[in-house]
Amino acid sequence: MGQSRTLHSIGSVERDTGIGRDTLRVWERRYGFPVPKRNDKGERLYSDEQLRHLQRIRRLMDFGLRPGRLLKLDAVGLDALEAEILSARPAIGEENIRHVLEVVRAHDSVGLEQLLDESYRSQGMEDFILKTVAPLLHAVGEAWAAGEIAVYEEHYLSQQLIHFLHTRLNRQPRPTGSPRILLATLPGELHTLGLLMTLTVLRARGVHAINLGGEVPMDQVKEAARRFQVEAVGLTFSSAYPHHSIRGDIEELRARLPAETQIWVGGEGVWRLRKLPEGVFKFQSLEKLPI
Amino acid sequence: MGQSRTLHSIGSVERDTGIGRDTLRVWERRYGFPVPKRNDKGERLYSDEQLRHLQRIRRLMDFGLRPGRLLKLDAVGLDALEAEILSARPAIGEENIRHVLEVVRAHDSVGLEQLLDESYRSQGMEDFILKTVAPLLHAVGEAWAAGEIAVYEEHYLSQQLIHFLHTRLNRQPRPTGSPRILLATLPGELHTLGLLMTLTVLRARGVHAINLGGEVPMDQVKEAARRFQVEAVGLTFSSAYPHHSIRGDIEELRARLPAETQIWVGGEGVWRLRKLPEGVFKFQSLEKLPI
């Protein structure tokens, strides 16, 4: 029963958790977890349970918790910690958002689209993004931590939102003038929904934004900024983006772009960033876009 | 002049080329390339030129060329090889597609949308995808190899296409019945445009398809297939997906899904795959979707 069906190589675990190979090995050395089985070649084979445990740890790290503490805990300990975090955060609340979550759990595409559309119509584009979509995404994260929603359901919702935003985006007039903003994420960051939300808010405010989507190499961001003659480059970092690299990456881009080009950074990943290089601005929530 | 501005750690090179750390080190040992500088800590520092060279090699590998051959070549050698490949492949041709490329190079969003819309109206959804979008993406790859188009321009086009498809998708009736198809890509594969194209073709044929988007862990694909009660799971693999893992990944998924659930695989990555496990079907081009 407790026996696992499939075993995972260190490479698959890296992919499925976002935790680097080297990190996994050094954790094993330092904290004594996870200690996987080995095949006859001596290679690590992680069980389903270990994979799941690592995914939970990863998720908790996104809340600012550090490995040294988390890796001491067993499954029960993680349960407790998750419960604690949930109680510390504002409850899901918002009748509206609870409804959406229920519809997602019911896998009802049509109902979902209707619900979104209602909110959109009553709130208008900008408030819809700020007061419905953004809190919804938070709520989904919490629901996952509470075991109420599956990862694939998050993907499902995400796709539905992407589709919804694209279609409504088209109904807004396309701004043509200045200022121009370039939106992208760096390689390693694949969460592009944030970009789309930003694009939508900007367009609702009549700002001309160009979205390059995810995983754009730095030199290409620079080149695009030059050729599109933008005044600012907007990057988003999800909580999944490796904490360590964020500041360095931003500084590197800052060094490459001309000083008159501003850099805006947003997303959950930059939440806890303190000091930023000159000419870099942070927007914690979309409301505070520096425009 | 020839001096490089910025130096790249092995980690950044991995991210920007998709070539693994270990692979980079083993290439250096075996083929004597690339040999980066070192910092005082002894860590590798790759130059811009080396990075660019590796990106070109990576791209050529997508055409089926192997490292042993490619790593002997200098920049001039790569030039020759790229030229050879271009001449071997059908020329870009198609007045239509040349036009689109020009508009992309001019960064003209409005013109691009108009062009796409013209094709879409005259060809209908399915032919638009098969005879315009698919060849266009091929042509872009070639134009990149010929140095005629920048990577960021590919991203730009990609985003425009995604936006276009989402908006037109909405004009089609949403099929509700059977058969149901689940679409996704596995972790490591972020090229989701193929999924969207597949979704669009399927919907044009009245098939009910559910798109989970990119980077869905295998167990979640399985879970979603069960809960959505789909008859088939469709995966796409771009040429950027590590060749080595494709067969293994497909087999692993095959082993996890119940036998009555079919698996369809598509995309450039599966082009050269010969034998497939029982119950796995390949669609080389979208025209041959097994439905």
Add this chain to the structure above:
DNA sequence: TAGCACATTTTGTCCTAGACAAAACAAATT
């Protein structure tokens, strides 16, 4: 109480050189 400078701990990434199996290729056979 808040801000700042400094010391300590934690943490992720990178190093070397060797090993091995799976995939790709080439050659020979049915």
Add this chain to the structure above:
DNA sequence: AATTTGTTTTGTCTAGGACAAAATGTGCTA
């Protein structure tokens, strides 16, 4: 032309150590 066999190529994984950047803790001052 398709299948079997042998050979070469190739990517991924191993170990234990090292180091700097980030995060945290402590003491001092305004």
